[in-house]
Every structure is written in structure tokens, then in C-alpha cells.
């Protein structure tokens with residue numbers, strides 16, 4: 001027997017420290033507020049302090065998601081954390097550290113690495129695990145702390161990234177929920193966006209990333225909508241990965257979606273990598289009505305991308 005999986009609760013956490021474009025200029029970076037806004041749409045981002053580790057931000061987002069689902073940590077039967085900036089280079093995973101921080105018993109806990117697509121990758125896998133009947137209530141967190149992985153003298157990358165975490169509790173629902181997901185990857189584009197061991201900073205060919213991203217978003221959304229038996233005109237809310245306002249604007253224009261259906265926070269938080277979609281869900285979900293069609297699209301290093309279609313309850 002198959003079951004349906006839906007989002008039972010959402011939560012997000014962003015660090016307290018605000019870093020404006022002017023703050024970056026004040027650090028001695030050869031850039032300007034106007035250049036950053038015009039090319040990216042970013043006005044500010046949040047920077048994690050020492051205590052705001054990936055585990056800490058994940059725990060904070062998770063507590064809010066559990067509270068909004070009306071569940072306790074002991075109710076979870078799995079924890080998945082999508083991150084490419086774990087606190088330990090290899091292990092233990094962030095998920096196991098979150099498990100102990102929450103007091104979530106001994107449920108399985110593991111990290112998933114798909115860069116900025118991590119949330120959508122997790123949404124796909126966790127949905128299928130719940131649909132199979134093997135798991136009932138899974139905490140999916142997406143968290144990244146990329147500000148510690150940029151070279152602050154590289155003006156083409158240090159302006160883009162911010163830190164944060166978002167979380168959802170996924171569980172069995174009777175109707176609706178996650179009705180379609182479609183994932184892809186093309187490793188031949190690996191070199192255009194990488195985080196090497198040495199030097200341990202993001203290495204990006206911005207123009208190539210821009211082009212690949214623009215080309216994958218619309219086909220991915222259309223593929224997932226078709227799997228769901230829906231069309232663009234059914235979409236109530238569109239939450240793209242927040243990498244660049246111009247990529248997002250291009251996507252809605254090509255799809256023919258009104259601008260007010262798109263959830264945006266890149267102006268305040270920059271690119272928070274895997275966390276950007278669940279932060280958008282957490283911030284916008286108060287406006288969602290039962291039955292609304294919510295489309296989330298992630299894309300990022302690898303190159304990886306994927307779309308999820310959710311019928312909100």
C-alpha cells in the first residue's frame with residue numbers, strides 16, 4: 001500500500017549578524033552597493049558567528065518546524081540534513097549532531113550533499129520513503145554556512161552568499177502533499193562551481209553558472225508539473241532557489257507567471273544555498289491556503305537541479 005507524504009510543519013533560522021553591501025565595501029572589497037543590487041538583487045546577507053554552526057542553525061530551524069507541526073523530537077523516525085558545509089569535514093554528520101541536540105532518540109540520521117539543490121533532493125527521497133510506508137515522520141533540514149567558505153577578497157563570490165537554515169517535517173497525509181518531484185544532475189559541469197580542498201574557497205565561473213541555471217529551471221518546472229498533471233496556470237506559489245534575482249525573474253517571465261506568485265528573500269539573505277527554499281517556505285507559508293499549488297525549484301553545484309510540486313494542506 002502506498003501513502004501520501006506532505007509537509008506537516010516548517011521553520012527557519014538566519015543568523016543575527018546582518019552584512020549589508022556597504023559593509024562589504026567597508027571590508028575593502030572593490031565593489032559597490034549599486035553594482036551588487038543591479039547584478040544580483042542582493043542588499044544584505046546574514047553571517048553566522050562562531051556559535052552559529054551548521055548544527056546550531058539546523059537545530060533552531062528544526063525546533064520551529066516541529067512546533068509548527070505540533071510534534072516532539074521523539075515523534076521523528078528519521079532526520080536528514082541537506083548541507084555542503086557540515087561542521088566536521090567528514091563525520092559525525094550534522095544530522096546526528098542535530099539528533100542529540102533535539103533529544104530525538106535513536107532514529108536514523110544522515111547528511112545529503114547536493115549543494116543548492118539539497119532541499120529538493122531531500123524532498124524527493126524523503127517523500128518516496130514515506131510513500132513506501134517505511135517511515136512516517138521525517139525531519140528534513142537544509143542548512144549552509146557558505147560565508148566561511150568564500151575568499152573575502154574575491155568580489156565575484158563574496159557578495160553572493162549568506163548563511164541560514166530551513167526545515168520541514170514531512171509525514172503521511174490523506175490527500176495532497178508532495179504530488180511530484182523530478183531530479184537531475186549533469187556532472188560534466190562540475191568545474192564551473194566548486195569548493196575545493198585547497199584553497200578551501202568557492203571557485204565559480206559566474207557567467208557559466210548563470211547560463212546553465214537559466215537553461216535548467218524552466219524545463220525542470222514543466223517536467224514536474226506534467227508529472228503532477230498540472231500546468232503553469234495552476235501554480236499559486238513559486239519558490240525558486242535564491243541565487244540571483246535575474247535568474248529568478250527570467251524564470252517567471254519564461255513560465256508566464258505573475259511576479260507576485262514568486263517568493264523572494266534574496267534581497268535580505270543573499271544565496272543561502274540549500275537553505276533558501278525552506279526559508280522561503282517558512283516565511284511565505286502563513287499566506288498559503290489549503291489546496292494551493294506550491295512549486296519549489298532548486299539548482300546548484302554539480303550541476304544538480306530538481307523541482308517539487310506540493311499541494312498545500
Ligand SMILES: CC(C)(COP(=O)(O)OP(=O)(O)OC[C@H]1O[C@@H](n2cnc3c(N)ncnc32)[C@H](O)[C@@H]1OP(=O)(O)O)[C@@H](O)C(=O)NCCC(=O)NCCS
Pocket residue numbers: 030031032035036039040116155156157159193204205206207209210213243244271299300301
Ligand atoms: C557573479 C555574477 C553576479 C557576475 O555578474 P556578471 O554580470 O556575470 O558579471 P561578469 O562576471 O561578466 O563581470 C563583469 C565585470 O564586473 C566585474 N565584477 C565582478 N564582480 C564584481 C563586483 N562584486 N563588483 C564590481 N564589479 C564586479 C568583473 O570583474 C567584470 O569586470 P571586467 O569587465 O572589467 O572584467 C553573475 O555571473 C552571477 O550571479 N552568476 C551566477 C552565480 C550563481 O548563481 N552562483 C550560485 C549558483 S547556486
